[in-house]
Every structure is written in structure tokens, then in C-alpha cells.
Amino acid sequence: DAGVTQSPTHLIKTRGQHVTLRCSPISGHKSVSWYQQVLGQGPQFIFQYYEKEERGRGNFPDRFSARQFPNYSSELNVNALLLGDSALYLCASSLVGGRASYEQYFGPGTRLTVT
Amino acid sequence: DQQVKQNSPSLSVQEGRISILNCDYTNSMFDYFLWYKKYPAEGPTFLISISSIKDKNEDGRFTVFLNKSAKHLSLHIVPSQPGDSAVYFCAAMVDTGNQFYFGTGTSLTVIP
Numbered sequence: 001d002a003g004v005t006q007s008p009t010h011l012i013k014t015r016g017q018h019v020t021l022r023c024s025p026i027s028g029h030k031s032v033s034w035y036q037q038v039l040g041q042g043p044q045f046i047f048q049y050y051e052k053e054e055r056g057r058g059n060f061p062d063r064f065s066a067r068q069f070p071n072y073s074s075e076l077n078v079n080a081l082l083l084g085d086s087a088l089y090l091c092a093s094s095l096v097g098g099r100a101s102y103e104q105y106f107g108p109g110t111r112l113t114v115t
Numbered sequence: 116d117q118q119v120k121q122n123s124p125s126l127s128v129q130e131g132r133i134s135i136l137n138c139d140y141t142n143s144m145f146d147y148f149l150w151y152k153k154y155p156a157e158g159p160t161f162l163i164s165i166s167s168i169k170d171k172n173e174d175g176r177f178t179v180f181l182n183k184s185a186k187h188l189s190l191h192i193v194p195s196q197p198g199d200s201a202v203y204f205c206a207a208m209v210d211t212g213n214q215f216y217f218g219t220g221t222s223l224t225v226i227p
Contacts, residue, residue, distance in 0.1 A: 004158065033215070042119070042204050042217030043159070056213030090158055104215075106151075106158025 002027070004093050004107035012113045013081050021076040021110045025093030031055075032074040033104060034066055035090040043090055049074055050096065078112075086114045118142045119207050121218035129226050134192040136221050138205030141186065146210035150179060150190045153202045153220070162203075163190070195225045 005024045013019050025032050031050040035043035048056035049068035063079045072093075078085055088111050092104035120139045128134045136150075146167045151159035165172040165179045165188075172179050178191045188207075192199055205218040 033213075035215075035217075040219070042121075042206075042219045043215075045214045045216070048213040050213075058214060092158070103161055103164070105161065108156065108158050 004091055004105055006089075006091050006107040006110050008110060009108070010111045010113075012115060014115055015081055015083060017081050018077065018079050019081060019112060021078075021089050021091075021112070023074045023076070023091030023093075023107060025072050025074070025091075026105055029093035029095055029105070030072050031094045031096055032068055032072065033092045033094070034074070034076045035092065036060075036085075037088040037090055037109070039087075046076070081114045083114050086112060088112075117219075118145075119205055119216045119218040121203075121205055121221050123221050124219070125222040125224070127224045127226060128195045130197055131194045134190075134195045134199065134223055134225065136190040136192075136203050136205075136223065138188040138190075138218055139186060140188065140207055140216075142207070142209070142216075143183075143186065144209050145207040145216075147208050148179070148181060148188050149206045149208075149215075150177075151204040151206060151217075152199075153204060159204055192223075195223075197225045197227050199223060200225050 007022045033048040034046040037043045045058035047066045052068045066076045068074045088109040090109045091107045094104045149164040150162040153159040180189045202220045204220045208215045
């Protein structure tokens with residue numbers, strides 16, 4: 001069975017640009033969470049979506065937005081990119097959201113570099 | 116504000132010995148604690164979890180201990196194997212929320 005897939009693998013953008021990252025969850029999983037991992041740090045929670053609704057949001061500015069599609073895939077959008085947005089962006093899927101989502105399965109991530 | 120902390124960035128252990136990875140937290144509202152393992156170029160992999168109502172959970176070579184009074188969590192790997200070499204993240208969540216808080220990770224090296 002395919003695991004969580006993310007695209008693209010790597011991305012280089014310029015300050016002020018916009019970026020869209022994509023994630024496909026494991027088949028049958030209805031919840032997707034997004035994390036930002038800066039070098040040397042642990043993953044920082046950005047969003048959780050379950051059944052196409054936002055169920056959780058971390059401490060990130062409004063430049064960050066996301067959505068979940070009817071097939072449960074998800075997009076993370078970041079506007080007006082800053083140098084500090086350079087990081088590995090991880091997507092994780094789980095069967096359900098909330099408390100029962102603790103068994104999350106992560107994708108390999110998208111490495112975003114902002115120059 | 117780092118609510119979950121892993122104060123040891125790295126740990127080296129001989130093959131066959133015990134590996135002990137530690138994690139401290141500050142939020143007494145955390146209900147679930149998890150350990151993830153991460154290999155280079157891969158996403159973290161769920162390893163083992165424990166509910167706050169328990170003090171121990173065991174799964175094969177992996178055991179997680181929870182000391183709520185000390186707000187301390189540890190992962191024991193016995194016996195350690197070279198394939199266990201990876202970065203280990205401790206994470207926690209509040210039952211009523213959907214947000215996971217991760218530590219900064221401990222890089223474990225098991226020496227053959």
C-alpha cells in the first residue's frame with residue numbers, strides 16, 4: 001500500500017513569492033496535518049484537517065493557509081514568502097482527527113528553500 | 116515556548132546494550148505522549164505511545180515510561196541494534212485539541 005506522498009520533493013522560491021505544497025494521505029485516512037520542521041528543531045504543527053474542515057491551527061501567521069479536497073488530499077499554501085519559511089514541510093495522515101489522530105503517518109516532506 | 120524538551124541532542128550506545136532517551140514537558144494538560152523515529156530523507160515514523168493514565172507501555176524491544184509528577188518521559192530500547200540508529204522525537208498532545216507538540220529530537224547511534 002502506498003504511504004503518504006508529498007510533492008514536490010524540493011522547491012526553491014524567492015522572497016515574496018507564493019508556494020503550494022501537496023499531500024496525498026494513505027488510502028482510507030481522512031485526516032491530514034501539516035508541520036514545519038526547521039533545521040535542528042522538531043516538527044511544528046501548522047494545521048490539521050479532518051473531513052475537509054480545519055480542526056486545528058498552530059501559531060503561524062495568516063500567510064499560511066491550507067485546504068482538504070473531497071478525496072482527502074490536501075494543499076498547503078504560503079504567501080509572501082520570507083527567508084524564515086525555509087524548512088522541511090511534513091504532511092501526516094491519520095484515520096480520524098482529534099484525539100484518535102495520534103497515530104499519524106508522515107510523508108517524506110517537501111524541502112522549501114527561500115532565497 | 117518549547118513545551119516538550121529533549122535535552123540530549125545525541126546519544127551513542129554499543130549494540131546489545133540499553134538505549135535510554137529522555138524527554139521532559141511543561142504542560143500538565145498533555146494526555147498522550149508519543150515517540151517517533153526518523154531516518155534521513157524520510158518522514159518520522161510512529162514508534163510507541165502512552166496515555167497519561169498509564170506509567171508504562173511496552174512493545175517488543177521498546178518500552179516507554181511516564182513519570183507525571185516529574186513531567187518526564189523516557190524510551191528504553193533493549194537490546195539496541197544498529198538499525199535503531201536514527202533521530203528520535205518525543206511528542207505530546209492534549210486530548211481536547213488536535214495539536215501535537217514535538218521535542219527537538221535525539222540522534223541515536225548504535226555502534227556495532
